[in-house]
Amino acid sequence: MSTPILEVENLSKSYGGVHAVRGVSFTLAAGEILALIGPNGAGKSTCFNMLNGQISRDTGSVRILGRDTAGLRPREIWRLGVGRTFQITATYPSMTVRENVQVALLSHHRELGRLFGFAGARHHAEADRLLGLVGMRDLAERPCGELAYGDLKRLELAIALVNEPRLLLMDEPTAGMAPKERVALMRLTATIAREQSIGVLFTEHDMDVVFEHADRIMVLNRGSLIAGGTPAEVRNNPDVKAVYLGEGSVYGGEAAA
Amino acid sequence: MSSVAQPSEPRRNDAGPDQNQRVASVEFFVVQFLTGLASAASLFLVASGLSIIFGVTRIVNFAHGAFYMLGAYVAYTLTDRFEGFFGFWGGIVVAALVVAAVGALLEIVLLRRIYRAPELFQLLATFGVTLMVQDLVVMIWGPEDLVGPRAPGLRGAVDILGLAVPTYDLFLIVLGPLVLGGLWILFHRTRWGVLVRAATQDRDMVAALGVNQTWLFTSVFALGIFLAGLGGALQIPRNAVTHLMDLSIIVEVFVVVVIGGLGSVLGAFIAAVLVSELNAFGILIFPKISIVLVFLVMACVLIVRPWGLLGRAEGPARQPAGLSIRPWRPMSQNQRLIMLAVVVAAGFAPFVTGDYALTVLAEIAVFALFAASLHFLMTVGGLASFGHAAYFGLGAYGAAFATTMFGMPMIGSLLLGPLLGVAGAILFGWFCVRLSGVYFAMLTLAFAQIAWSIAFQWVEVTGGDNGILGVWPASWASSPATFYWLALAVSVIGIVALRVLVFSPFGYALRATRDSALRSEAIGIDRSRVQWAAFVIAGTFAGIAGALFAFLKGSVFPDNLAIPMSVDGLVMVLLGGIETVSGAVVGAIVYKALAIWLVSQTDLSKLVLGAIIVLLVVAFPKGIVGFAEDLLARRRTRADDGGSAARTAPAKATAPTSGSGAAPIAAPKMEAAR
Numbered sequence: 001m002s003t004p005i006l007e008v009e010n011l012s013k014s015y016g017g018v019h020a021v022r023g024v025s026f027t028l029a030a031g032e033i034l035a036l037i038g039p040n041g042a043g044k045s046t047c048f049n050m051l052n053g054q055i056s057r058d059t060g061s062v063r064i065l066g067r068d069t070a071g072l073r074p075r076e077i078w079r080l081g082v083g084r085t086f087q088i089t090a091t092y093p094s095m096t097v098r099e100n101v102q103v104a105l106l107s108h109h110r111e112l113g114r115l116f117g118f119a120g121a122r123h124h125a126e127a128d129r130l131l132g133l134v135g136m137r138d139l140a141e142r143p144c145g146e147l148a149y150g151d152l153k154r155l156e157l158a159i160a161l162v163n164e165p166r167l168l169l170m171d172e173p174t175a176g177m178a179p180k181e182r183v184a185l186m187r188l189t190a191t192i193a194r195e196q197s198i199g200v201l202f203t204e205h206d207m208d209v210v211f212e213h214a215d216r217i218m219v220l221n222r223g224s225l226i227a228g229g230t231p232a233e234v235r236n237n238p239d240v241k242a243v244y245l246g247e248g249s250v251y252g253g254e255a256a257a
Numbered sequence: 258m259s260s261v262a263q264p265s266e267p268r269r270n271d272a273g274p275d276q277n278q279r280v281a282s283v284e285f286f287v288v289q290f291l292t293g294l295a296s297a298a299s300l301f302l303v304a305s306g307l308s309i310i311f312g313v314t315r316i317v318n319f320a321h322g323a324f325y326m327l328g329a330y331v332a333y334t335l336t337d338r339f340e341g342f343f344g345f346w347g348g349i350v351v352a353a354l355v356v357a358a359v360g361a362l363l364e365i366v367l368l369r370r371i372y373r374a375p376e377l378f379q380l381l382a383t384f385g386v387t388l389m390v391q392d393l394v395v396m397i398w399g400p401e402d403l404v405g406p407r408a409p410g411l412r413g414a415v416d417i418l419g420l421a422v423p424t425y426d427l428f429l430i431v432l433g434p435l436v437l438g439g440l441w442i443l444f445h446r447t448r449w450g451v452l453v454r455a456a457t458q459d460r461d462m463v464a465a466l467g468v469n470q471t472w473l474f475t476s477v478f479a480l481g482i483f484l485a486g487l488g489g490a491l492q493i494p495r496n497a498v499t500h501l502m503d504l505s506i507i508v509e510v511f512v513v514v515v516i517g518g519l520g521s522v523l524g525a526f527i528a529a530v531l532v533s534e535l536n537a538f539g540i541l542i543f544p545k546i547s548i549v550l551v552f553l554v555m556a557c558v559l560i561v562r563p564w565g566l567l568g569r570a571e572g573p574a575r576q577p578a579g580l581s582i583r584p585w586r587p588m589s590q591n592q593r594l595i596m597l598a599v600v601v602a603a604g605f606a607p608f609v610t611g612d613y614a615l616t617v618l619a620e621i622a623v624f625a626l627f628a629a630s631l632h633f634l635m636t637v638g639g640l641a642s643f644g645h646a647a648y649f650g651l652g653a654y655g656a657a658f659a660t661t662m663f664g665m666p667m668i669g670s671l672l673l674g675p676l677l678g679v680a681g682a683i684l685f686g687w688f689c690v691r692l693s694g695v696y697f698a699m700l701t702l703a704f705a706q707i708a709w710s711i712a713f714q715w716v717e718v719t720g721g722d723n724g725i726l727g728v729w730p731a732s733w734a735s736s737p738a739t740f741y742w743l744a745l746a747v748s749v750i751g752i753v754a755l756r757v758l759v760f761s762p763f764g765y766a767l768r769a770t771r772d773s774a775l776r777s778e779a780i781g782i783d784r785s786r787v788q789w790a791a792f793v794i795a796g797t798f799a800g801i802a803g804a805l806f807a808f809l810k811g812s813v814f815p816d817n818l819a820i821p822m823s824v825d826g827l828v829m830v831l832l833g834g835i836e837t838v839s840g841a842v843v844g845a846i847v848y849k850a851l852a853i854w855l856v857s858q859t860d861l862s863k864l865v866l867g868a869i870i871v872l873l874v875v876a877f878p879k880g881i882v883g884f885a886e887d888l889l890a891r892r893r894t895r896a897d898d899g900g901s902a903a904r905t906a907p908a909k910a911t912a913p914t915s916g917s918g919a920a921p922i923a924a925p926k927m928e929a930a931r
């Protein structure tokens with residue numbers, strides 16, 4: 001196989017005495033969908049933030065498409081072809097849905113420095129195509145500030161696809177959505193990932209979504225990876241069961257099924 | 258900086274050696290150092306009060322300087338009436354208590370309404386209070402400087418290394434650390450103090466503990482104001498009491514908390530000592546522009562530690578100024594035609610009005626451009642500058658220099674003059690965009706005041722207080738009518754250019770950095786570069802307005818870059834509607850016309866203006882244009898509902914106002930609920 005999309009080795013981060021992430025290593029291949037799961041506070045978001053350069057790492061190396069990302073800022077990592085969605089959505093509430101995508105397109109084409117010309121007229125069709133992909137074509141004219149939370153999540157996916165990424169980092173992409181929407185969004189992500197051979201790393205609390213869509217699952221607990229493998233392997237791993245015991249999560253029902 | 262900010266404060270007790278025999282002896286340096294330490298005491302008291310208030314309530318209390326001044330005035334009255342040892346010291350303490358009570362009242366009446374409002378509104382509201390206090394103080398105590406009594410028991414001087422140091426200065430030197438220690442005990446050894454510290458860390462948690470947050474806030478505010486009042490009261494044996502001391506101290510305090518870190522009492526102490534010593538020794542190094550030294554140090558601290566020496570990084574900013582969830586649209590063809598008609602109609606003014614009206618109209622045109630430039634930075638960029646007049650004033654001085662020093666013709670001066678504003682914006686902006694929110698506001702204010710001080714102190718070049726006269730327009734433009742046309746043309750072109758910028762890709766990039774720094778970084782936008790460019794653009798147009806202004810008045814003065822001018826700009830934008838594209842222009846026209854009329858009607862224009870600002874912030878945060886747009890939008894929704902009842906999501910279009918501070922998206926709440 002060619003170089004993996006993402007190679008992570010011995011990634012660690014601590015806040016004061018709290019080891020948010022310790023010694024995490026894994027790789028992600030093109031077209032693969034990898035889930036990172038774990039209870040609240042396990043360190044999932046911290047991992048994502050280190051991968052896209054938002055926070056600095058204490059130790060470890062991250063290679064994206066074979067390139068070491070040490071010292072790169074998020075905007076530079078984005079230029080390498082990394083799309084990111086956030087656990088707490090980050091969009092532009094003062095703009096319309098389409099304009100949100102257009103800004104990202106303008107940035108991708110390095111046109112944001114232009115001082116004249118109406119920006120709303122640029123990359124109109126491309127923005128609509130991306131919105132169509134996530135099923136938001138009808139909402140293009142709507143003010144982003146009045147979208148429902150699930151729609152914001154879909155918009156974030158559209159924005160993340162703007163720079164034709166090779167790697168998608170999705171932190172709880174379906175949180176706040178109705179069950180049907182979740183399945184639809186993850187199916188869509190999977191299709192796009194396979195077609196364009198994008199590597200997807202995502203995290204999710206809804207175990208139905210995780211077990212149905214992930215090719216591989218890693219389980220994080222208190223900053224450390226405690227298990228990894230195919231959905232079937234992870235499902236039957238006693239350590240994982242222990243971690244989730246008492247959480248009353250969907251996972252319990254899943255496992256029994 | 259007290260020698261800098263407002264020069265009218267005579268230093269009576271300055272026992273330092275005569276300026277002429279400024280020998281560089283060790284003794285002299287020691288005494289100079291002690292003088293610096295003594296000045297630091299009051300500065301520390303005021304700055305720590307500001308810091309404590311900010312730590313808990315997250316409000317930067319612009320009115321802090323006003324309370325400092327009130328403390329001095331009340332102490333003057335009390336110590337004047339009750340003499341003797343107890344009269345004096347009792348008077349000082351009672352004065353601080355009285356001021357603290359007034360502060361508590363202000364908190365209850367005004368601040369409680371705006372705790373959740375954007376920072377800009379809080380700064381503006383407390384600035385409005387400052388304006389009101391200025392007029393009230395003059396009403397009660399008169400405009401003359403008042404000289405208070407000396408401290409009983411501490412009248413003499415102590416001989417140190419052969420030079421006389423006032424005993425009172427030594428008292429202040431000891432007092433500073435004592436207050437620092439007292440505050441430490443208060444915050445670490447009392448239940449109240451522990452609660453306050455907990456509230457500084459996490460306000461919601463304290464609320465969950467069942468503590469009455471409302472009164473905790475009030476008591477913290479009263480304590481902060483007590484410290485400000487005490488700082489003012491303690492100054493009366495050293496300096497005369499003047500009605501200008503509020504702005505001079507607040508700028509110094511802003512510099513101190515920017516250096517020390519907002520919210521840190523120890524940081525305030527260290528920075529107060531640093532700034533006071535820099536002032537004490539700056540006089541020796543740069544006698545003419547001692548302020549430069551403070552500027553250099555502040556710049557260095559900000560580069561190394563953007564949140565000050567002991568400050569902590571602010572969390573993600575609260576809802577930035579200017580954020581609206583009603584997306585902006587460029588003008589339709591019809592609207593453009595209407596605007597064209599308005600401009601053409603304005604062009605006919607010289608045929609229907611007299612010379613005086615034309616000068617007023619020209620001034621309104623100049624300020625419309627100034628306000629539009631601030632709007633670009635503040636509304637589009639979300640960067641509320643409290644020192645935008647700096648670039649206006651620099652443009653004016655640039656034009657004046659070009660005319661009087663280099664004998665440029667008017668057109669040349671109009672083209673070159675603004676370059677000084679551009680240069681200032683490039684330099685100051687580089688530092689300012691490293692910060693955001695209140696830090697940004699304070700830093701812009703401090704830079705503007707530094708520019709003001711240079712204009713004021715560097716008499717050889719700028720003429721100081723006397724300004725530069727004889728900046729008259731070329732003969733072809735000297736009639737009020739032609740100058741009005743010139744001003745109108747430049748202003749219209751400038752405003753149109755700014756509007757084109759708003760809708761250009763760059764304008765979108767700027768709005769993107771305002772709406773979400775996180776998302777912008779994640780899609781490849783270099784926030785500080787975009788904001789720096791916006792700062793320079795805004796400074797350029799302000800500079801153009803300033804250059805026009807110089808020719809309109811025929812002169813330039815330090816007033817052109819003073820704080821009141823900056824605040825005028827802010828009020829114009831706010832009055833017009835901070836969330837709108839055309840609000841600034843409407844606001845400038847209404848405000849300027851109102852102000853000119855007001856000054857002709859009343860002596861208490863500051864009182865009225867201050868009240869208007871407070872009212873605007875509390876009751877009409879959306880301004881004139883915002884209000885009109887709301888009306889239109891509401892009518893449209895109603896019409897829509899009549900047609901197709903099944904509109905999708907609940908139309909929140911008119912709901913969240915910046916005044917109520919409601920977050921436009923539900924996301925953070927979802928997170929909290931998890």
Ligand SMILES: Nc1ncnc2c1ncn2[C@@H]1O[C@H](COP(=O)(O)OP(=O)(O)OP(=O)(O)O)[C@@H](O)[C@H]1O
Pocket residue numbers: 015018019020038039040041042043044045046047087
């Ligand atoms: N800036 C920070 N300062 C201090 N501690 C932090 C910080 N950010 C995260 N932590 C801590 O690090 C740990 C991991 O947090 P993280 O947000 O990565 O968890 P998560 O797995 O994403 O949880 P969730 O499922 O709730 O999103 C937690 O204990 C958290 O309290």
Ligand SMILES: [Mg+2]
Pocket residue numbers: 044045046087171
């Ligand atoms: Mg998380």
